[in-house]
Amino acid sequence: MISVHQPILQIVLPLMAAPICVILRNAFAGWLLALLVTGGAFVASLILLVHVVNEGPVSYAIGGWPPPWGIEYRVDGLSAFVLVTVAAIGFLSMIFARRSVEAEVAADRGYLFYTMYLLCFTGLMGIPVTGDAFNLFVFLEISSLSSYVLISLGTDRRALTAAFRYLIMGTLGATFYVLGIGLLYMVTGTLNIADLAARVPEMTHIRTVQMALAFLTVGLGLKLALFPLHLWLPNAYAFAPTVVTVFLAATATKVAVYALIRIAYTMFGGPTMFAVMPIDEVLVGFGLLSMIVGALAAVWQTNVKRLLAFSSISQIGYMVLGLGLADVTGLAGAVVHIFNHAMIKAILFMAVGCIIFRIGSADLRDIRGFAKPMPITAACVVVGGLSLVGAPLTLGFITKWLLLQGALDRNWWWVAVVIVAASLLALVYVWRLIAAAYLHPPSERVAAVREAPAPMLLALVALTVATVVIAIDGSLIGDFAVVTAKQLLGSGE
Amino acid sequence: MDFPGLFNYWIVIALMMIGFYIVISQGNLVKKIFGLNIFQVSVFVFYISMGKVEGGTAPILAPGFATYTNPIPSVLILTAIVVGVATMAVGLALVVRIRDAFGSIEDDEIAKLEGDVT
Structure with missing residues (x-):
């Protein structure tokens, strides 16, 4: 049994904690508060997930105004799943954060860092639970504005320009989104997603509705860094403080993928819409391009953070591809990959955070042989890397298996070929990372360092163990994803 | 159709393209x-x-008036205006910091100072 107010709890807690963090004016107190709040939100979202899986969707009317007049918060299986993913990464990043933030953010700005982190967390937790299309925009902008600030806190001055470029592209994306919602409102007169879902699929022949989907897709494409709209991402991830990179790389783009699934499938009825306007084929095309271009660029990087950032673009491609395949297996692949990639990227960026903390560089040439002084970090890199490539017995394998099946179900064998090719490219860049760890003797500078501090290792190892455990019985998450995909496709019929 | 017609929407498109x-x-x-x-x-x-x-x-409810303009879009836009102001504030603050760090606010000069940026 859960409280009536449960769906809004994990939004209100961090939102209220953020201004308290400013009043505290102390980095340690701010960190403690952020840790408690994200931990609380994680527990609350877990309870919510269990409740939703057992008893079906939960609806919450804000201020007592019944939907569709008031803003509704609606939690179903998919949103609870994304919610738990964001909360888990948000909490573990906070366990990881303290020493890393002390090392990478100026001391007098420490408390402001945690304030912004809490706001960003609020925004990303809000997007999955909201059942209102305009409210989704507000949360999107809460998370985006705070992430511009978080990125600009990086020590390198290029963090500033990276944040500025992200601001320009992110705002263009958000404005496209608002325009799309406006066009839908003109035709339907409602903003409630459930209400829209009941009306829009019957209106697919209207030009205004088609334009709305086009604007929404491009707007979210900018937010989720789909090739060729990805230009803001590599520098933003490379120059941001590592904790920010861990959190944003693992959650921000994934939440945007969630929003795109919500819009394309729940609101527009998926296949019904695609029959009139083949957005699915467009998404498959750009998804494949993202996979290849991102992986090719990653192969040539020498900075590990940039390498992983380009790898993110490639992995986003897999999710968008699954979305575009528009059948149960493909969509299930996308859902599994949201979780899977969040875990992998959090592991790998946390490992890079440990390396930067001890060695002071993220350049592949400077960190050669780090497996010797930092064996646990290196082992986690191996597990994360294998999952990224999609080796059997990892979560990555489940994703790729589902996507391959989805592609073959639609008789698109060439899609399957590209999936395999992109995985081979992933093997190349992951191998460069592993080779740097194990195959070179450590330089004097590297040999002198110690293993990362205990809290950082704790977060890193907890995530790694969690991915391994979940992957061992992959049917659990696989079945859940298939059920979710069936629900999403069912709503369009 | 009389004068206003779709005039507003032409303005919207023109403004949007100018801004972009x-x-x-x-x-x-x-x-x-x-x-x-x-x-x-x-x-x-x-x-x-x-x-x-x-x-x-x-x-506003008043005797003698039965037709009202839809207030919801205006209210939504109040929210969007706040978001726009916040975006502008963060953007201009970043420009100030960029000027401190690079000594320039011209894109091409900054790109030169940045070196390896793609």
């Missing part, structure tokens, strides 16, 4: 931010235009 063009073509970071703002304002005009009901008054 400034964002793309200008190298000056402050001008980019203002272009972005014009781009956002075009969407505000779009929302407010679609809420207008011909012959409708302000949505």
